[in-house]
Amino acid sequence: MDLKKFIRDVPDFPKKGIIFKDITPLLLNAEAFKTAVREMISPYRGEKINKILAIEARGFIFGAAMAYELGCGLIIARKKGKLPWEKIKKTYSLEYGEEILEVHRDAIESGDRILIVDDLIATGGTARAMAELVEEMGGEVAGFSFLVELTFLDGRKVLEGYRVETIIKY
Numbered sequence: 001m002d003l004k005k006f007i008r009d010v011p012d013f014p015k016k017g018i019i020f021k022d023i024t025p026l027l028l029n030a031e032a033f034k035t036a037v038r039e040m041i042s043p044y045r046g047e048k049i050n051k052i053l054a055i056e057a058r059g060f061i062f063g064a065a066m067a068y069e070l071g072c073g074l075i076i077a078r079k080k081g082k083l084p085w086e087k088i089k090k091t092y093s094l095e096y097g098e099e100i101l102e103v104h105r106d107a108i109e110s111g112d113r114i115l116i117v118d119d120l121i122a123t124g125g126t127a128r129a130m131a132e133l134v135e136e137m138g139g140e141v142a143g144f145s146f147l148v149e150l151t152f153l154d155g156r157k158v159l160e161g162y163r164v165e166t167i168i169k170y
């Protein structure tokens with residue numbers, strides 16, 4: 001199945017010069033969504049994974065389906081101020097300014113093997129920050145799984161030393 005057919009390019013969103021990769025057509029097609037989730041899991045079948053860490057917001061969609069299928073726990077990494085309980089936060093820099101993602105303090109236990117999931121890897125900055133957060137909390141990064149990779153931005157370089165699996169490459 002050619003999943004690329006289900007990714008819509010939206011030029012100049014959210015700002016001029018960015019081509020936004022819209023995954024909503026893929027979500028609308030039952031077979032495409034199922035294939036995407038299966039392919040995102042596939043390289044990690046048979047690996048020891050306790051938890052998936054999914055990144056707000058589109059990472060939640062794929063991460064939740066993958067955790068259900070793998071039978072593992074799900075950690076949601078949320079933007080600042082959204083989680084209700086005690087949090088550990090990670091601040092990281094993006095092209096313009098800073099971003100903060102948070103997880104609950106009890107989300108990661110020492111020795112957890114965690115698969116980090118998002119819809120797309122661009123510069124890799126977000127994913128890198130989440131790997132640091134996992135390790136600072138005593139977990140181990142089993143790898144990363146992304147549906148889409150913007151190879152021209154070289155996000156893999158930022159994640160050097162980690163296992164990075166992606167399905168659709170541009």
Ligand code: AMP
Nearest residue numbers: 019020021120121122123124125126127
């Ligand atoms: P980065 O930290 O640069 O790898 O950015 C990754 C995050 O930004 C992911 O959560 C993506 O969903 C989002 N993102 C970055 N660039 C795009 C794009 N061109 N289309 C859709 N989402 C994007």
